[in-house]
Ligand code: FES
């Protein structure tokens with residue numbers, strides 16, 4: 001059991017008394033109260049738990065918290081610049097009315113945000129590749145694709 | 159002309175859980191029909207209307223207070239004297255968009271700007287809101303009239319008070335976007351300014367209330383994004399799994415993989431000593447999969463510690479007489495039974511006669527598997543037993559059933575149960591059953607802290623109430639001219655193990671009417687039951703989701719055998735455009751069916767030749783009061799990989815209430831149906847389910863998503879729901895297209911069984 005210091009959404013957070021092999025997902029949710037990151041499978045199969053670690057999309061259910069300790073972590077709660085200024089993908093998600101149940105969408109957004117950072121103008125194959133780890137049980141893929149393209153067309157996430 | 163075989167019983171169990179059927183509103187004894195309404199001032203002034211809706215088509219005005227003022231948080235409409243308009247969303251939101259489109263109905267008739275409305279999820283309160291559930295695509299048909307009346311009544315009262323203040327007649331007053339306008343001099347009063355005075359008016363006579371014409375709609379039919387979108391995309395705690403209460407503990411509940419086996423012993427002491435574990439105990443339960451099965455509860459300080467402790471739990475389970483149950487066994491048995499006479503059967507005309515005089519007879523055996531719901535949010539529930547009261551935060555599609563469940567299980571007075579509604583990470587019928595709530599409450603009942611019961615994905619898949627599988631031995635006869643003369647189905651379905659006499663499990667019923675081929679003169683529909691221990695439940699379009707595949711595939715088989723164009727042949731089997739039972743909207747209206755099929759053919763270029771190597775398939779089904787015809791166009795590679803190039807959907811649900819939300823349901827239904835076709839099956843072996851997570855129960859992913867084109871036929875019929883009816887036709891459209899491309903007929907689902915991938 002250890003004390004860990006984490007960099008989450010630009011803030012320093014401390015977690016006491018934690019088994020360092022605990023997946024980052026559960027530290028975020030149960031210890032830090034950041035429940036926007038979702039549990040779907042616990043096995044890296046569904047993408048619901050996607051967050052950014054060191055700027056890359058990672059499945060937090062399969063990442064021991066200790067290995068994220070020195071890196072910058074961004075969760076869905078920290079994706080927007082501020083309450084007033086959402087990330088362009090969040091705006092596009094609202095505009096295209098992407099969510100159905102909404103449960104997978106935090107993970108979808110985090111994967112899409114990482115994609116646009118790397119490839120500001122992704123084609124369909126890029127989107128398929130970047131988003132293939134994210135399942136949507138409700139079947140919102142057509143709109144996710146449209147929303148990503150619409151942000152890219154408007155000048156990306158810069 | 160009425161044909162009894164095709165409408166003899168509007169298949170109550172096929173489409174809808176019987177407790178959801180409009181005319182059989184049995185869940186509640188509707189409160190005494192009090193035909194009065196009293197106004198209660200909103201806190202700080204204003205107008206609040208509360209209606210209670212029984213099973214009738216009209217709102218039941220309900221006294222919300224003695225009229226001396228006060229706040230009524232569960233009223234459908236609250237208008238503050240500051241002009242704020244709040245509309246209550248009464249039903250559980252599972253992703254079907256109901257939290258947006260029901261308030262849209264109220265807002266339309268109230269005549270306010272949608273942008274000015276705040277939507278609030280309501281409490282569970284049958285007296286004020288009538289039926290509150292999400293299932294059977296029933297929210298639309300059930301609430302259409304009452305919610306329009308709720309909005310229109312409020313508007314009428316605002317008009318009345320404005321007219322009085324101006325000293326003009328009501329006829330002289332119009333409304334627009336939250337204002338009453340004096341048409342003579344153009345002066346305006348906002349609803350906020352009128353609210354306090356309107357609150358003192360008597361209720362107008364229901365008959366005097368005028369509803370808008372469709373042509374006057376400004377909100378309904380438009381593209382309106384979901385009201386929770388902002389909260390969703392910013393990661394707000396909306397879902398059951400996100401609930402946190404002060405001092406809350408986390409629990410897992412472990413049941414025997416063989417359904418219903420009892421706990422003989424468990425290493426509870428060892429488990430209790432594990433890090434973070436607070437307690438562990440076994441529960442006997444009542445043995446019902448829809449309530450509480452026997453199992454072991456582990457309570458811990460965090461989700462992860464509970465999950466980890468579960469891995470160390472060793473249970474010796476009692477024996478079960480069902481430890482040999484297997485899908486393989488059912489399949490063998492069904493193939494054998496299919497050749498024997500059915501246990502029950504219904505006849506129209508003379509099928510044997512048709513068979514004797516047939517010039518061609520086609521036989522085919524269709525099989526579809528059990529399926530899991532695989533809701534993205536695994537089952538969970540939070541409960542707090544405090545001072546004799548049980549408060550529950552349940553992601554349930556069926557909140558009003560929890561109190562009765564608990565009164566039976568835990569002997570808690572129904573009036574001591576409070577259920578809070580949450581946004582739900584996927585329903586698909588799974589959450590019409592409240593087993594997770596029974597578990598959470600049974601655990602909470604034993605301790606003095608709030609408990610959040612969390613299911614692992616593995617538990618979710620191993621302890622679902624599954625979409626039932628089934629088998630159909632189909633026989634069809636053609637005469638010399640290629641006319642379809644006779645049709646026989648021997649349906650091998652399931653009955654819950656100790657059900658005497660046998661009766662179909664949830665989603666496992668069908669009748670001659672389910673075939674939706676009323677022009678075939680000689681039909682025999684038989685059923686035989688296999689006893690089943692594996693729990694089954696409602697699914698997306700339960701019944702229809704599998705039946706449509708069988709019947710619409712067989713129509714294509716018959717068309718091919720007859721050497722006929724599938725489109726012409728399908729229309730021929732529907733016969734004259736008519737309602738099979740005039741006025742019963744649960745019976746098939748062949749005119750609406752024909753119209754959607756024709757438009758689907760037109761939009762998909764049905765009559766044009768298709769490029770080499772491609773296939774095109776058509777299908778139609780009527781379910782949940784909605785009419786859908788769908789065409790899939792696809793390419794099959796040499797390795798039998800199917801790429802769906804295009805899906806055309808044509809629907810008639812009367813009118814579309816929310817263009818965005820409605821089309822979301824269609825897109826979702828198409829994806830869902832392709833998922834089931836591609837590779838989903840739940841198999842039982844030695845009494846237990848073999849699949850455990852998304853690696854062996856795959857869901858469709860982004861790359862396999864086909865482009866979907868949606869077209870609507872708007873008819874004068876009142877609008878009906880969209881959670882389900884776009885699903886059933888899709889599977890046969892795809893497998894018919896695979897036949898068109900390859901000549902290979904798929905009669906077993908999923909298609910991975912036949913060597914295809916999507
Ligand atoms: S919960 Fe992490 S990938 Fe599914």
Ligand code: FES
Pocket residue numbers: 099100101102103104105135136137138139140253534583584
């Ligand atoms: S929106 Fe429901 S799982 Fe994606």
